[in-house]
Amino acid sequence: MAHHKSAKKRIRRNAHRFEINHARISRIRTFVKKVExxxxxxxxxxxxxxxxxxxxxxxxxxxxxxLHRNTVARKLSRLNARIKALGA
Structure with a gap:
C-alpha cells in the first residue's frame, strides 16, 4: 500500500484512467465486431x-x-481488404 500522498493520488488517477481507457477499447471492439x-x-x-x-x-x-497507430492501420487495412474481397 502507498504511504506517500502523491502515490495515493497516482493510484486513484490510474484507476480512473483505466476505466476510461477500458471503455474506449471495449467500444472499439464492438464496432470491429459489427464489421466482422x-x-x-x-x-x-x-x-x-x-x-x-x-x-x-x-x-x-x-x-x-x-492503441498504437500502426496497429489500427493494420487492422483497418485487413478489414478493408476483406470487404473488397466480398465484391470480387
Missing part, C-alpha cells in the same frame, strides 16, 4: 457502412493514446 459480422454474413453494403462507423472510432483510440 457484416463480412461473415456476406452483405457488402452493411460491411461498408459498419466499416465507415468503425474507422473514426479506431482513429480516436489512436489520438487518445489507447
Amino acid at each position: 459480422k457484416a463480412i461473415a454474413s456476406g452483405d457488402e453494403t452493411a460491411a461498408k457502412s459498419a466499416f465507415a462507423e468503425a474507422q473514426p472510432e479506431m482513429h480516436r483510440g489512436v489520438s487518445k493514446g489507447v
Whole structure:
C-alpha cells in the first residue's frame, strides 16, 4: 500500500484512467465486431457502412493514446481488404 500522498493520488488517477481507457477499447471492439459480422454474413453494403462507423472510432483510440497507430492501420487495412474481397 502507498504511504506517500502523491502515490495515493497516482493510484486513484490510474484507476480512473483505466476505466476510461477500458471503455474506449471495449467500444472499439464492438464496432470491429459489427464489421466482422457484416463480412461473415456476406452483405457488402452493411460491411461498408459498419466499416465507415468503425474507422473514426479506431482513429480516436489512436489520438487518445489507447492503441498504437500502426496497429489500427493494420487492422483497418485487413478489414478493408476483406470487404473488397466480398465484391470480387
